[in-house]
Amino acid sequence: MSESLSPVAVFVYGTLKQGQRNFGVSRRAGWVRSEPAWLEGFALYHLPRASERPYSYPAIVAGDGRVWGEVQYFADLEAALVALDALEDAGREYERVQVEAQRPDGGAVRVWAYVYPSLEAIRRVNGVWVPEGDWTERA
Incomplete structure (x- = not known):
């Protein structure tokens, strides 16, 4: 069961x-x-x-699987989202969506996560599936 109906933190899975x-x-x-x-x-x-990306990074889309990462808590979530939205190019490259993150203690927490718009969008930028669901920077 989620701690809250509205997001209280941000789930991050990459950089x-x-x-x-x-x-x-x-x-x-x-x-x-x-x-x-x-x-x-x-x-x-x-x-x-790639020429449009100076370094590699990950993206997630709805699908079958599990993505590992961390939930980050901020002193002021709304203020933090301004900075994170700018980095993630929210609304253009990524969409910020509400999801439920699972915790090792069996609980869940409602969070924001940055999600790519579609699998087709990932294919257009030559995205490579990471079946283990745990991203580390690669060349």
């Missing part, structure tokens, strides 16, 4: 995770803490570096 390239964005946005979590019902893809 925003602790120790990754863009974690500084989360920190500057008021990051307070993270906890491990996963999403059910999503497929994870690796978007390789």
Whole structure:
């Protein structure tokens, strides 16, 4: 059962995770803490570096599978979303959607997650399926 009807945090699965390239964005946005979590019902893809992308990063779409990541809590979620939306190009490249993240303790938490608009959009940018659902940066 979810802790709340509205999102209380953000689920991240790639460059925003602790120790990754863009974690500084989360920190500057008021990051307070993270906890491990996963999403059910999503497929994870690796978007390789290309002329329009200076570095590789992941994307998820609805599908069969589990995506591993972390739930990030912020001092002011609404303020944090401004910075995260800018990084994720929300509304253009990614869509910010409400989902339920699963926690290791068996609980669930309502969160925001950045999702690619469609599998076709992933195919157009040569996305590569990551069947294990755990993204790490690749060449």
